[in-house]
Amino acid sequence: MKFVTRPPIDANGVGHGGDDLDEALFAFFRSEMPHPWPRLQLPNSAPPAPLLHLAQLAPAPSRRPWFRSPRFALAASLALLIGGYALMSAALTPPAQPDNPSLTGETANTKWNKKDMEDQDPIEDENLDVHEWLEQGKFGGTYHMELTPKK
Amino acid sequence: MSTLAVTAAPSAGWVNKRTMNPSPRSAGNQHADFEGLYQRHSREVWALAYARWMNADTAMDITQEAFLRLWKQWEAGEQIANPRAWLLRVARNLAEDHAKSAFRRNGTSPPQAMNDVRADDPLPIEMLEREETFAQLRDVLGQMPEADREILTLRYALDYDTNEIAEMLAINATAVHMRLSRARQRLADRLKAQGVGQLP
Numbered sequence: 001m002k003f004v005t006r007p008p009i010d011a012n013g014v015g016h017g018g019d020d021l022d023e024a025l026f027a028f029f030r031s032e033m034p035h036p037w038p039r040l041q042l043p044n045s046a047p048p049a050p051l052l053h054l055a056q057l058a059p060a061p062s063r064r065p066w067f068r069s070p071r072f073a074l075a076a077s078l079a080l081l082i083g084g085y086a087l088m089s090a091a092l093t094p095p096a097q098p099d100n101p102s103l104t105g106e107t108a109n110t111k112w113n114k115k116d117m118e119d120q121d122p123i124e125d126e127n128l129d130v131h132e133w134l135e136q137g138k139f140g141g142t143y144h145m146e147l148t149p150k151k
Numbered sequence: 152m153s154t155l156a157v158t159a160a161p162s163a164g165w166v167n168k169r170t171m172n173p174s175p176r177s178a179g180n181q182h183a184d185f186e187g188l189y190q191r192h193s194r195e196v197w198a199l200a201y202a203r204w205m206n207a208d209t210a211m212d213i214t215q216e217a218f219l220r221l222w223k224q225w226e227a228g229e230q231i232a233n234p235r236a237w238l239l240r241v242a243r244n245l246a247e248d249h250a251k252s253a254f255r256r257n258g259t260s261p262p263q264a265m266n267d268v269r270a271d272d273p274l275p276i277e278m279l280e281r282e283e284t285f286a287q288l289r290d291v292l293g294q295m296p297e298a299d300r301e302i303l304t305l306r307y308a309l310d311y312d313t314n315e316i317a318e319m320l321a322i323n324a325t326a327v328h329m330r331l332s333r334a335r336q337r338l339a340d341r342l343k344a345q346g347v348g349q350l351p
Binding site (some may be wrong): 010021022025026027028029030031033038040041042043060073105 | 182185186189192193197201210211217218219222277281284285289302303306307308310335338339340
């Protein structure tokens with residue numbers, strides 16, 4: 001059996017000068033390589049995205065009615081959200097403080113705000129009886145004030 | 152108009168880049184660029200896969216798959232600065248994946264056991280001798296370390312010189328020379344041990 005004779009192969013410092021083993025290996029590997037070399041099989045697809053014009057990549061103008069567009073849906077959702085929040089805020093706001101709070105009944109625990117305290121001194125309220133006294137204790141004095149509705 | 156263009160570089164593959172290009176390349180040109188890439192690097196990819204499996208058809212399947220994946224990456228707009236390195240890395244991974252699937256198919260039988268199956272067509276005596284020698288070579292190569300097969304494939308299948316092998320394997324020329332010499336010596340020893348001392 002004869003192999004194709006090749007020129008020496010150690011011109012670049014590789015191999016052993018075209019001996020039998022080299023020739024056998026060249027012939028073997030060449031026989032293993034596909035011949036002719038197969039062509040590239042690419043799927044039939046659109047041109048790669050980076051190669052398209054930007055105009056081609058832009059979305060086509062929509063023919064849907066304006067009220068079915070996604071932007072309209074988003075705007076409507078936001079409007080409903082804000083409107084609902086405002087409505088709920090108004091509905092759940094606590095009732096206004098009475099102008100003349102008393103310490104009786106259901107308003108006994110109502111806290112007065114600072115403005116109410118400035119505008120109206122409960123001590124001078126004609127509807128209240130005020131009793132004040134000072135109790136002297138071991139560690140200091142305690143001031144007591146009792147307000148009772150006038151009978 | 153702002154476009155995205157792909158330019159083919161002569162040696163390092165192609166580079167994706169944004170550019171202001173008034174006349175973008177057509178899809179046909181892009182196919183041609185990719186075809187050029189295939190022509191430049193497909194044999195290297197094939198050689199790596201072949202060195203792993205010692206099977207030309209499997210190696211070609213892996214080569215085609217690697218290029219197909221690169222094409223898909225390209226389609227997806229991924230930027231691959233060094234397609235050659237990308238292809239070689241993907242080919243290695245595919246070859247390993249094939250190892251797992253081949254093991255499932257063949258059980259513990261090495262894939263090389265099926266490589267010698269040939270058609271029953273009568274062959275001239277010289278062809279028969281040649282096929283027998285090649286079968287012995289294939290068998291011995293299949294028993295060698297993958298690194299040896301790899302460097303032998305690059306040298307003898309692609310006819311690469313020291314510098315080309317060094318660049319592809321990312322090692323220096325001295326290491327290439329040493330590895331290649333040792334691989335050849337191991338191959339010769341194994342052939343001799345199997346009684347294939349008289350090469351044609």
